[in-house]
Amino acid sequence: MGLTPDIIFAIAEISGVLAVGWLARLTGHVREDDVNRWSRFVLDFLFPALVFHRIITGFDPSRLAEVWPLPVLGLGVIAFGALAGFGLRYGLKSRDADVRKTFHHFCAVNNYGYLPIIIVGNLWGD
Numbered sequence: 329m330g331l332t333p334d335i336i337f338a339i340a341e342i343s344g345v346l347a348v349g350w351l352a353r354l355t356g357h358v359r360e361d362d363v364n365r366w367s368r369f370v371l372d373f374l375f376p377a378l379v380f381h382r383i384i385t386g387f388d389p390s391r392l393a394e395v396w397p398l399p400v401l402g403l404g405v406i407a408f409g410a411l412a413g414f415g416l417r418y419g420l421k422s423r424d425a426d427v428r429k430t431f432h433h434f435c436a437v438n439n440y441g442y443l444p445i446i447i448v449g450n451l452w453g454d
Contacts, residue, residue, distance in 0.1 A: 371437075410436035 352358045358366070383399075413435025417428045 405438070406436055409438055 349358070353363075410432070413432040416435060417431050420428060420431060422428070
């Protein structure tokens with residue numbers, strides 16, 4: 329079987345979290361005006377805290393020589409996306425500043441980080 333069941337479980341785990349959010353919105357526990365505020369809180373505080381926690385928990389400085397490429401590659405992807413986003417946002421049809429900022433954010437901080445954190449956590453633990 330290999331890693332396939334673990335990866336499927338990680339994707340199901342993310343889908344479950346999304347389903348909880350959908351159900352909370354459907355039942356009125358989360359209102360439209362709450363979504364923007366909570367999204368900003370999660371992206372600006374909770375997600376960086378999760379990443380920081382994952383990085384420092386169980387970090388072994390003696391392995392730095394073998395683990396440095398992944399963070400550097402991640403930073404490179406973010407830097408490339410941010411630079412590309414500066415130019416690409418002028419191709420948008422919308423001239424709304426908030427739409428352009430959101431587009432630029434998605435270019436810089438794309439989804440490469442969300443799924444792998446859960447998959448890696450399920451495959452190799454903390």
